[in-house]
Amino acid sequence: MPFGQLHNFTSRTIIILCQNLLIKKEDIMKRILLLVTVFLVAFGTVQFSATAQETAEKDYIVVLKSAQTDSASIHTLKELGAEIIFEAPQIGVVTISSEDPSILQKLEENSKILAVAEDVDIRIFDGEAEALNLQEVGKAASVQPDLYEQYQWDIKRVTQNGESWNINPGNKETLVAVIDTGVDFSHPDLKDNLVFGKAFFPGARPGEELKDSGSHGTHVAGTIAANGRVKGVGPELAIASYRVSNNQGRMNWTGILSAITTAADDGAVSANLSLGTYSIMNDKQDRALHLSSKRAVQYALQKGMLIVGANGNDGMDLGKRMKTEPGKGKVYDGPLFDTFTSIPGVISVSSSTNRDTLAYYSNYGSSNVHLASPGGDYGPNWPNPENDSSKRDLEARTLSTIPVAQGSYGWKIGTSMAAPKVAAAAALVKAQFPELKAQQIATRLQQTAEDLGKPGHDEYFGHGLVNVYSALQ
Structure with a gap:
C-alpha cells in the first residue's frame, strides 16, 4: 500500500x-x-538508539593560558581527541571540534586551558540590500560622482559636504581593514582602493577572499572608501578585505579573532567590525568570549590599530539587566554587553538618522556608546502604529556599493552602516597626523564630534556625531 x-x-x-x-x-x-x-x-521512523544526539559533533572555543598558541598546547588538544578547526596563534585562542560528549569537562580540567565554551553564532547587523534601480536613475553622468550628489546624505553629513576631502582624502599608505562577509573586488568604485583580501573561515578556497558571501562587506567597504558614482568617507584610503564568513554566511569566532590580529600585523590603521554577539560575564561561554576578544583588542592596540564596532540593531539599553520571558529565550541575569563594542579600547558606534535623531533600531547605553554616525532609517513616519509601509522614506536609508552581480549600488540601514564612517574617519586622522597613536586618534574623534541630544556625553550619541572635517583641522 x-x-x-x-x-x-x-x-x-x-x-x-x-x-x-x-x-x-x-x-x-x-x-x-x-x-x-x-x-x-x-516506515523505519522509530529510532531506538539514544546516542545520535549525544555523539553529535560540536565546536568549542578554547582560550589557552598561554598568550600565544604553542605546539605543546595543540598537542594536548589533539591528545584529548579534539580536531583543530581554526587558530588565532598570536593570542592563544583555538576553535576545536569533537564528538566526545565529555570533552568540555576534560578541557575545563586541563591545566593549560584558561576558558572554554561551545561555539557561538555571530550576527551581522543588517538585512538584505535593496539594489538601486539604475534604469530609473539613468546612465552615469559625464561628471561623477552622480549618485553621491543625489543620494548620499550620510557621507555629506560627516564630511561637511565633501569639504574634508580638500584637507585629506586619504592615501594608499593608510590601510583600513574590513572584517566582514568579504568584498567584491570587481566593483568599479572600489577596485582602485582594494589592495588585498584574505579569508578566515574553515575550508576557504583560493579566490574566495576576493568575493562577498552576501552584500554586507561590500556596502561597508564603499562607505569607507568608494571612489566613483558613490563616495566613501575617505575616497583615497586603501582597503583590505578580511573575509570571515563562508558561503552560507556562517562565521567562526576564532576566525574573526585571527582576522583582527592579522590585520594588525598587516599594518592596518583601523578595522571595522560590524558584527558581534551579546554577552554577560556570569557564565562560561560569555567568559570565554570576553577573554578571547579582549586579547585580540589589546593585541591590535599594541600594534597601533584602532577597532571600531557597530553596537547592534535591537533598540536595547545594553547597560540594563535584561531578562526574557520563561521559555522564550536566554535569560540575561545581569547587564547585557555587546562583544566587541563593550571591550575596552573599541570605539562603539550608535546609529543616527538624516534628522540627527537616534535610529529606532540602534542599541544605546550610558557606558556603551562613544560616538554616533549616520546609519539611516525609513524616515520620521516609520515605524508607525498602523504598520503602513507606504509611509516609509526610502531615501532616508544609506546608499553604497554592493556586489556587481546584485546591482552594484544598494540601500541598507543599520549600525553596520554607521561604524565604517568612524573607521574611515580614524584612518583619515592618522593620515593627517601620523604621529598620533590609536587611543589618541579615538580621543581626537570624540573631542571634535558634533554634540547631539543632551549636552555632553549621553547614552544615545556618546560624545556626539563624528565630524571628519573638524577632526582634520
Missing part, C-alpha cells in the same frame, strides 16, 4: 474509533497506539 494511502487509512480509522461510543476509551487508546506503532515501524 502506498504511503499516502496508509496515512489516510490510519487517520480515518482513528476518527471512526473515536466516533464509536460503544468502545471504551482504553480500547480506543490501545488501537490508536497499535496503529501508530505499526505505521512508524513499517
Whole structure:
C-alpha cells in the first residue's frame, strides 16, 4: 500500500474509533497506539538508539593560558581527541571540534586551558540590500560622482559636504581593514582602493577572499572608501578585505579573532567590525568570549590599530539587566554587553538618522556608546502604529556599493552602516597626523564630534556625531 494511502487509512480509522461510543476509551487508546506503532515501524521512523544526539559533533572555543598558541598546547588538544578547526596563534585562542560528549569537562580540567565554551553564532547587523534601480536613475553622468550628489546624505553629513576631502582624502599608505562577509573586488568604485583580501573561515578556497558571501562587506567597504558614482568617507584610503564568513554566511569566532590580529600585523590603521554577539560575564561561554576578544583588542592596540564596532540593531539599553520571558529565550541575569563594542579600547558606534535623531533600531547605553554616525532609517513616519509601509522614506536609508552581480549600488540601514564612517574617519586622522597613536586618534574623534541630544556625553550619541572635517583641522 502506498504511503499516502496508509496515512489516510490510519487517520480515518482513528476518527471512526473515536466516533464509536460503544468502545471504551482504553480500547480506543490501545488501537490508536497499535496503529501508530505499526505505521512508524513499517516506515523505519522509530529510532531506538539514544546516542545520535549525544555523539553529535560540536565546536568549542578554547582560550589557552598561554598568550600565544604553542605546539605543546595543540598537542594536548589533539591528545584529548579534539580536531583543530581554526587558530588565532598570536593570542592563544583555538576553535576545536569533537564528538566526545565529555570533552568540555576534560578541557575545563586541563591545566593549560584558561576558558572554554561551545561555539557561538555571530550576527551581522543588517538585512538584505535593496539594489538601486539604475534604469530609473539613468546612465552615469559625464561628471561623477552622480549618485553621491543625489543620494548620499550620510557621507555629506560627516564630511561637511565633501569639504574634508580638500584637507585629506586619504592615501594608499593608510590601510583600513574590513572584517566582514568579504568584498567584491570587481566593483568599479572600489577596485582602485582594494589592495588585498584574505579569508578566515574553515575550508576557504583560493579566490574566495576576493568575493562577498552576501552584500554586507561590500556596502561597508564603499562607505569607507568608494571612489566613483558613490563616495566613501575617505575616497583615497586603501582597503583590505578580511573575509570571515563562508558561503552560507556562517562565521567562526576564532576566525574573526585571527582576522583582527592579522590585520594588525598587516599594518592596518583601523578595522571595522560590524558584527558581534551579546554577552554577560556570569557564565562560561560569555567568559570565554570576553577573554578571547579582549586579547585580540589589546593585541591590535599594541600594534597601533584602532577597532571600531557597530553596537547592534535591537533598540536595547545594553547597560540594563535584561531578562526574557520563561521559555522564550536566554535569560540575561545581569547587564547585557555587546562583544566587541563593550571591550575596552573599541570605539562603539550608535546609529543616527538624516534628522540627527537616534535610529529606532540602534542599541544605546550610558557606558556603551562613544560616538554616533549616520546609519539611516525609513524616515520620521516609520515605524508607525498602523504598520503602513507606504509611509516609509526610502531615501532616508544609506546608499553604497554592493556586489556587481546584485546591482552594484544598494540601500541598507543599520549600525553596520554607521561604524565604517568612524573607521574611515580614524584612518583619515592618522593620515593627517601620523604621529598620533590609536587611543589618541579615538580621543581626537570624540573631542571634535558634533554634540547631539543632551549636552555632553549621553547614552544615545556618546560624545556626539563624528565630524571628519573638524577632526582634520
